[in-house]
Amino acid sequence: MNDIVLAVDLGGTNLRMAAVDRDGRILAHAGTCSNKDGTPADLLEALGGLAVECGYPSGKDSRVIGMGIGVPANFDKDGVLTHVTNLPKLTGMNLRAELSTRFGVSVVLENDATAAAIGENWLGASKEVNDSIMLTLGTGVGGGIIINNEPYRGIDGTAGRLGHINVESEGHPCGCGSRGCIEQYASATAIVRMANEAGLTSRTSLEVYDAAQTGDQRALAVFNTMGRYLGITLGSLVNALNPEMIVLGGGVAAGLDAFIGHVQTELNFRAFHEPVARARIVKGQLTDNAGLLGAARSAFSVS
Numbered sequence: 001m002n003d004i005v006l007a008v009d010l011g012g013t014n015l016r017m018a019a020v021d022r023d024g025r026i027l028a029h030a031g032t033c034s035n036k037d038g039t040p041a042d043l044l045e046a047l048g049g050l051a052v053e054c055g056y057p058s059g060k061d062s063r064v065i066g067m068g069i070g071v072p073a074n075f076d077k078d079g080v081l082t083h084v085t086n087l088p089k090l091t092g093m094n095l096r097a098e099l100s101t102r103f104g105v106s107v108v109l110e111n112d113a114t115a116a117a118i119g120e121n122w123l124g125a126s127k128e129v130n131d132s133i134m135l136t137l138g139t140g141v142g143g144g145i146i147i148n149n150e151p152y153r154g155i156d157g158t159a160g161r162l163g164h165i166n167v168e169s170e171g172h173p174c175g176c177g178s179r180g181c182i183e184q185y186a187s188a189t190a191i192v193r194m195a196n197e198a199g200l201t202s203r204t205s206l207e208v209y210d211a212a213q214t215g216d217q218r219a220l221a222v223f224n225t226m227g228r229y230l231g232i233t234l235g236s237l238v239n240a241l242n243p244e245m246i247v248l249g250g251g252v253a254a255g256l257d258a259f260i261g262h263v264q265t266e267l268n269f270r271a272f273h274e275p276v277a278r279a280r281i282v283k284g285q286l287t288d289n290a291g292l293l294g295a296a297r298s299a300f301s302v303s
Contacts, residue, residue, distance in 0.1 A: 117144025231266025
């Protein structure tokens with residue numbers, strides 16, 4: 001009988017689930033749009049429907065032995081969500097207990113970016129690397145830290161919130177309540193904001209990238225700024241953690257060529273020579289599946 005887990009990627013825009021086996025093969029996949037105003041009951045109903053699409057309850061040739069879920073939120077040791085910016089009505093939900101009751105299996109929660117880092121370390125860009133850092137550059141900026149092939153979560157489980165490293169003490173206000181976080185300079189949202197501040201009328205970071213590809217000086221300046229701030233962030237991380245590899249994921253990483261030169265210039269200036277010479281900057285290989293596979297890996301680790 002084939003053991004599988006249900007892996008979930010709970011995002012502010014999309015809710016995705018996959019049935020994954022111990023070798024990391026995605027056997028079934030389903031998804032829907034996230035309900036930004038959804039209640040805990042709405043989420044459980046949606047997950048129940050996706051689970052049926054993914055083959056739950058177990059069939060005669062397989063059995064579901066656990067569930068792993070990546071969440072864009074903080075949560076306490078009991079699995080209670082404590083800060084869900086994009087899905088505010090889920091704040092206070094005991095997600096682990098609710099899912100365990102609903103599906104009758106053990107449930108593991110991971111921060112979504114930590115899950116992506118685990119996925120890349122298991123089957124993706126950093127699978128041959130012991131120590132790595134991952135930054136997910138999407139609507140926001142997330143992060144995950146892998147040390148000796150294990151995720152580093154910290155005493156309260158909040159380690160890896162790299163998007164809230166400060167790069168400007170009095171910079172742009174951040175949703176976390178601080179100002180000048182790297183999320184406000186290196187995310188897709190930030191790229192659009194900076195482009196519009198420069199006089200472009202862009203709705204997406206892809207439009208800003210396309211403008212840069214045509215030589216638009218305003219768009220080029222945006223990626224210069226974005227790359228410089230990201231390089232400052234990575235310089236501090238390289239000096240502090242001495243990683244073998246830095247993995248960049250998320251939608252913004254698809255336009256790596258627009259800013260990697262600025263990142264590397266700033267990184268070389270900010271970090272010590274030996275660790276910066278070692279740290280390779282690469283693009284994630286698993287794209288949208290990194291978080292799902294990382295959540296699956298975590299579920300298998302306790303099942």
